[in-house]
Amino acid sequence: NAGVTQTPKFQVLKTGQSMTLQCAQDMNHEYMSWYRQDPGMGLRLIHYSVGAGITDQGEVPNGYNVSRSTTEDFPLRLLSAAPSQTSVYFCASSTANHYGYTFGSGTRLTVV
Amino acid sequence: KQEVTQIPAALSVPEGENLVLNCSFTDSAIYNLQWFRQDPGKGLTSLLLIQSSQREQTSGRLNASLDKSSGRSTLYIAASQPGDSATYLCAVIPNRDDKIIFGKGTRLHILP
Numbered sequence: 001n002a003g004v005t006q007t008p009k010f011q012v013l014k015t016g017q018s019m020t021l022q023c024a025q026d027m028n029h030e031y032m033s034w035y036r037q038d039p040g041m042g043l044r045l046i047h048y049s050v051g052a053g054i055t056d057q058g059e060v061p062n063g064y065n066v067s068r069s070t071t072e073d074f075p076l077r078l079l080s081a082a083p084s085q086t087s088v089y090f091c092a093s094s095t096a097n098h099y100g101y102t103f104g105s106g107t108r109l110t111v112v
Numbered sequence: 113k114q115e116v117t118q119i120p121a122a123l124s125v126p127e128g129e130n131l132v133l134n135c136s137f138t139d140s141a142i143y144n145l146q147w148f149r150q151d152p153g154k155g156l157t158s159l160l161l162i163q164s165s166q167r168e169q170t171s172g173r174l175n176a177s178l179d180k181s182s183g184r185s186t187l188y189i190a191a192s193q194p195g196d197s198a199t200y201l202c203a204v205i206p207n208r209d210d211k212i213i214f215g216k217g218t219r220l221h222i223l224p
Contacts (some may be wrong), residue, residue, distance in 0.1 A: 042216040053223060097208040100146060105155040
C-alpha cells in the first residue's frame with residue numbers, strides 16, 4: 001500500500017517557467033489537498049478537492065491551479081513560477097469525513 | 113475561528129526522560145485531533161488520532177490525551193531516545209465537513 005505518492009522530490013525552476021507537481025493516492029480517499037510549508041509559517045492550504053471533478057481554493061491559491069479528473073490523482077500546476085513560490089509542497093488525502101490525514105513525502109521546489 | 117497553538121516552539125531534553133508536548137485549541141467543539149511527526153526534510157507521519165469521544169490513544173511509548181472542555185491535548189513520550197528528535201505537529205479537524213487546522217509544531221531535540 002503506497003499511500004500518497006508525490007513526484008518529483010526536488011525541482012529547480014527558473015522564474016516564469018511552469019510545471020506540474022504530481023500527487024497520487026491509492027486509498028480511495030475522496031478528499032485531497034495541497035499545502036506549502038515555509039519556515040515560521042507552518043502549513044498553509046493551497047487548494048483542495050472533495051471528489052473527482054470538484055476543487056476549491058484554500059488560503060494561498062494565487063499562482064497555482066489544480067484539477068481532479070480521477071479519485072486517485074490531484075496534480076498542482078504552477079502557471080508562471082516566482083521566487084516567492086520557493087517552498088516545500090505537500091499533498092495529503094483523507095476520507096470524505098476527514099477521519100485522519102495521510103501525507104506524501106513532499107516536493108522541495110526552488111525558483112531562481 | 114479555530115486556532116491551534118503549540119508551546120514551546122522548541123524543546124531539548126536529555127535522553128531517557130519522559131516528556132510532554134502541549135497543544136491547545138480555541139474551540140472545544142472538535143471532530144477529532146491528530147498528532148504528526150516530521151523529520152527534517154521529510155513528510156508528515158501520523159502518530160495518533162483521537163476522536164472527539166475519546167480521552168486518549170496509545171501507541172508504544174506514545175500516549176496522546178484529549179481534554180475538549182479545556183481545549184488541550186498532550187503528547188506524552190516515555191523514555192525518550194535520540195531517534196525521537198523531530199518536529200511534532202498537532203492538528204484539529206473542527207467537524208466532519210471541515211478542513212484540518214495545524215499548529216506550527218514543537219521542534220524536539222533529544223540529547224544523547
